[in-house]
Amino acid sequence: DGGITQSPKYLFRKEGQNVTLSCEQNLNHDAMYWYRQDPGQGLRLIYYSQIVNDFQKGDIAEGYSVSREKKESFPLTVTSAQKNPTAFYLCASSTTGISGANVLTFGAGSRLTVL
Amino acid sequence: GESVGLHLPTLSVQEGDNSIINCAYSNSASDYFIWYKQESGKGPQFIIDIRSNMDKRQGQRVTVLLNKTVKHLSLQIAATQPGDSAVYFCAERAYNQGGKLIFGQGTELSVKP
Numbered sequence: 001d002g003g004i005t006q007s008p009k010y011l012f013r014k015e016g017q018n019v020t021l022s023c024e025q026n027l028n029h030d031a032m033y034w035y036r037q038d039p040g041q042g043l044r045l046i047y048y049s050q051i052v053n054d055f056q057k058g059d060i061a062e063g064y065s066v067s068r069e070k071k072e073s074f075p076l077t078v079t080s081a082q083k084n085p086t087a088f089y090l091c092a093s094s095t096t097g098i099s100g101a102n103v104l105t106f107g108a109g110s111r112l113t114v115l
Numbered sequence: 116g117e118s119v120g121l122h123l124p125t126l127s128v129q130e131g132d133n134s135i136i137n138c139a140y141s142n143s144a145s146d147y148f149i150w151y152k153q154e155s156g157k158g159p160q161f162i163i164d165i166r167s168n169m170d171k172r173q174g175q176r177v178t179v180l181l182n183k184t185v186k187h188l189s190l191q192i193a194a195t196q197p198g199d200s201a202v203y204f205c206a207e208r209a210y211n212q213g214g215k216l217i218f219g220q221g222t223e224l225s226v227k228p
Contacts, residue, residue: 042218106158
């Protein structure tokens with residue numbers, strides 16, 4: 001089945017540590033996205049990539065980094081510079097770029113908790 | 116409906132009744148809208164979309180209505196079932212914001228058996 005796989009589903013981190021969240025898609029989608037979701041709030045865009053080896057900052061990129069070395073993969077690193085990293089992280093992909101009429105397909109999410 | 120704040124708007128309906136979830140958007144340049152359903156602990160799932168040149172679009176048990184005059188979007192769910200219990204998000208795309216999808220806060224739908 002085609003889809004987006006995020007791992008791990010749950011992750012605990014000590015303050016000061018970097019962690020990397022994995023996102024893999026086999027939908028042959030060009031564009032991939034990372035969103036952050038906090039309780040009672042909508043999804044906020046962290047980073048997006050419309051093509052391999054290229055990515056742009058979203059609305060809340062500070063404290064995060066990404067890479068897009070392969071079309072299928074878009075890992076997100078939550079660095080120690082992110083002051084409030086505890087959240088639910090969602091990866092998504094779409095056939096067209098960010099400015100096209102596109103339906104995002106989402107992964108199941110990764111819940112990060114900082115201890 | 117959508118609103119700013121830490122507490123999700125909630126809607127409680129009886130099984131079998133129709134549900135109406137509302138969403139107000141602010142950008143008159145928005146030309147495309149999507150409704151997503153998110154069950155607890157899962158990623159959002161696409162329900163239905165509508166372009167700004169339409170007023171209404173129907174799917175299976177769902178209807179989206181768009182009123183551009185008052186910048187209002189609604190999702191109607193017919194014969195609501197317990198499996199419809201979830202958080203529902205609307206998202207808008209506006210060309211004057213780089214064409215990104217902007218998500219609303221969400222509305223929690225609770226279906227009572």
